[in-house]
Amino acid sequence: MAEAEESPGDPGTASPRPLFAGLSDISISQDIPVEGEITIPIRSRIREFDSSTLNESVHSTIMRDLKAVGKKFMHVLYPRKSNTLLRDWDLWGPLILCVTLALMLQRDSADSEKDGGPQFAEVFVIVWFGAVTITLNSKLLGGNISFFQSLCVLGYCILPLTVAMLICRLVLLAGPGPVNFMVRLFVVIVMFAWSIVASTAFLADSQPPNRRALAVYPVFLFYFVISWMILTFTPQ
Amino acid sequence: MAAADELTFHEFEEATNLLAETPDAATTSRSDQPTSQGHVAVAVGSGDSYGAEDEVEEESDKAALLQEKQQQQQQPGFWTFSYYQSFFDVDTSQVLDRIKGSLLPRPGHNFVRHYLRNRPDLYGPFWICATLAFVLAVTGNLTLVLAQRRDPSIHYSPQFHKVTVAGISIYCYAWLVPLALWGFLRWRKGVRERVGPYTFLETVCVYGYSLFVFIPMVVLWLIPVPWLQWLFGALALGLSAAGLVFTLWPVVREDTRLVAAALLSTVVLLHALLATGCKLYFFQSLPPEHVAPPHQAASLPTNIPLSPTLPRSMAPS
Numbered sequence: 079m080a081e082a083e084e085s086p087g088d089p090g091t092a093s094p095r096p097l098f099a100g101l102s103d104i105s106i107s108q109d110i111p112v113e114g115e116i117t118i119p120i121r122s123r124i125r126e127f128d129s130s131t132l133n134e135s136v137h138s139t140i141m142r143d144l145k146a147v148g149k150k151f152m153h154v155l156y157p158r159k160s161n162t163l164l165r166d167w168d169l170w171g172p173l174i175l176c177v178t179l180a181l182m183l184q185r186d187s188a189d190s191e192k193d194g195g196p197q198f199a200e201v202f203v204i205v206w207f208g209a210v211t212i213t214l215n216s217k218l219l220g221g222n223i224s225f226f227q228s229l230c231v232l233g234y235c236i237l238p239l240t241v242a243m244l245i246c247r248l249v250l251l252a253g254p255g256p257v258n259f260m261v262r263l264f265v266v267i268v269m270f271a272w273s274i275v276a277s278t279a280f281l282a283d284s285q286p287p288n289r290r291a292l293a294v295y296p297v298f299l300f301y302f303v304i305s306w307m308i309l310t311f312t313p314q
Numbered sequence: 315m316a317a318a319d320e321l322t323f324h325e326f327e328e329a330t331n332l333l334a335e336t337p338d339a340a341t342t343s344r345s346d347q348p349t350s351q352g353h354v355a356v357a358v359g360s361g362d363s364y365g366a367e368d369e370v371e372e373e374s375d376k377a378a379l380l381q382e383k384q385q386q387q388q389q390p391g392f393w394t395f396s397y398y399q400s401f402f403d404v405d406t407s408q409v410l411d412r413i414k415g416s417l418l419p420r421p422g423h424n425f426v427r428h429y430l431r432n433r434p435d436l437y438g439p440f441w442i443c444a445t446l447a448f449v450l451a452v453t454g455n456l457t458l459v460l461a462q463r464r465d466p467s468i469h470y471s472p473q474f475h476k477v478t479v480a481g482i483s484i485y486c487y488a489w490l491v492p493l494a495l496w497g498f499l500r501w502r503k504g505v506r507e508r509v510g511p512y513t514f515l516e517t518v519c520v521y522g523y524s525l526f527v528f529i530p531m532v533v534l535w536l537i538p539v540p541w542l543q544w545l546f547g548a549l550a551l552g553l554s555a556a557g558l559v560f561t562l563w564p565v566v567r568e569d570t571r572l573v574a575a576a577l578l579s580t581v582v583l584l585h586a587l588l589a590t591g592c593k594l595y596f597f598q599s600l601p602p603e604h605v606a607p608p609h610q611a612a613s614l615p616t617n618i619p620l621s622p623t624l625p626r627s628m629a630p631s
Contacts, residue, residue, distance in 0.1 A: 196474040217395075218402040219437070288405040296441060299448065306452055310472040 147171045154234050157276040164227045164280060172233020175240050176205045182243050183307055195311060204303065209233060212296045216285065219293055223284035232297070235277040239301065242269035243308050250313055262309060270305040274298060401436040401515065409438055416523035419557035425523070426516050426561055434515040439522020443488045446525055447480040449532050454596030456536060476596060487588055488525060492517040498577070502569055511565060520561050524554045528589065535597055543593070551589045555582045 131139070147170050180201035185194040196204075213228040221228075246262045277297050285293045390397040415429040423429075455473055462468045492514065499511040512520075531550035535543050558581055566574040 194474065195472040200474065200478075215402075215437070215441075218399050220399065220402075288407070291406045292404070292409060292437060296444075299441075299445060303448055307472075307474075310455060312470065312472065 143168075143170060147174070150234055151237055154237050154276050157279040164223070164231070167224075167227045167230035169226070169230060169233065172209075172230065172236070175233060175236045176202060179205070179236065179240050179243060179304075182247060183311055196307060201307065204307075205233075205236065208300045208303070212300055215296055216281070216293045219289050220286060221281075221284045221293060223281065228281065228284075231277055231280045232300070235273045235280075235301075236304065238269040238272040238276070239266075239304050239308060242266050242305075243311070246308060246311065247313075250311075266305050266309045270301055273301045277301075398436075401434070403433065404435040404437055409435070412438060412519075412523055413526050416526055416557050417553065419553065419560050421560055424561050424564055425520055425557060426512055430516055430519055432516075434513070434519040436515070436518070439488060439518050439525075442522050442526050442529070443484045444481075446529055446532070447484045448477065449529055450480040450484070450592060450596050451477040453532050453536055457538070457597055460536070460538065480596070483588075483591070484525070487584075488521050489518065491584060492521045495577075495581070499565060502573065520558065524557045524585075527554045528592075531589075532592070532596075535593070543597070547589055547593060551586055555585050558582070558585065 146166065146168065150168075150171055180198045183196060183201050184198040185196070209229050209232040212232060213225055216223065216228060217225065242265050245265050249258060249261055249265075252258060274297065278294055281297065282290055282294060390400070412425075412429045412435075415423070415425055419425070451473075454476055458468070458470055458473065462470045496512070496514045496517045499517075503511055527550045531546050534546045537543070559578055562578060562581065566577055569577075
């Protein structure tokens, strides 16, 4: 800015300035020129962005959503006190996790005995209605977290338990036995603790301090029930 | 003796004046409450009917004052969120306090008046029922696991339908029985002049918190010794029913003896039915011949004993 003011004031400068050569053509008054239009370049960029999501390929749309989901998975696996899960909530991740878990946990349709494991619908209902109940409980106790943010956090924190389910199914391929059971018990306990730590890292701050335990206890019960379903899974 | 009585009577008046001036103080200042409760307990112990009658009078005065204040505060309609938020207006320490009060019922301490203090909450009943339902299903399944360890002929299955049965039965008990009780007490309201009935939420609260003692009882039922299980069951049932009876006694006392006796015995009987039903349905004692499916039973000789220490399976049949 200082150079622009100097160049009309010093027309007799011997050294040519190819960088500011065009400036002499502009009529700038001797006073400080504070006038003109200021365009915000960001707005045009956003318009470009919006129209480009309509025209982009399906592949890039899906990859963008998958990357967002994957980024949140990383936040769950390495829980730090960050706001990413809360700010850009989405329910794709919880849906993928819940469907995967329910598909793996459901009992075989050929095995129609009355007292078997849960059906697909039972797991689905437990996960979603459990999450809704915990969210309502948290809001009724006076927490300042929005409904879908809380659902998002609770759903994403099922990821360690889904990993535990995968490991348990692999371990069960080796055949039953006490060692088998000990390994599964250890894996499920570790993943249960991981889920609790991850969800508490995100949810605990939204409650007033004298009610934090009241809001965290239902989360504990929720993941305990899911861990129990994983641990008692017996393939027929 | 007369000087001691006058002294305790003055204590009651001070407490009533305090409550009349600042009705909210009853819910927040709990530090000085234990001392006055201690004096109340002494008065009831020394002169039984006189002290108890005074306590009932003071309780009815306090209740009337607190209910007036509560009616002034019941402005939000039932369609607003803040209406339901008023039922969850409890802190962690308050919930723990109420749980402790239900675990240790004392004759002079009415659960509703001394712990709820006209601020019933729905958090306790709801989550205690949820915990009890899941603990019942989980421990029932665990006993099957442990039984299978001892006797491999028992067929293990996750028995997930028991979760549904447990949930429905516990929630129905904890909400329908207080509804019936509340309705009955309101119907008999005309007979009693002085002590008003409890509100529906207070009745639900009393029942919900009284179910808490069943949670450790169910966990202790994992120990597979039958007489110990019945002992724990009787203990827990006694504690829980005592809490209910002590809470209901001031309300039904003015009624006719027949109605009071019938009501209290019905309450205790229903509670006992719940405990017995849970024991019999979720913790069935399993004779191995009845449980094993036919293809497994055919492969095992019938003289394998339950106790694994006897090596009779090695003996030729």
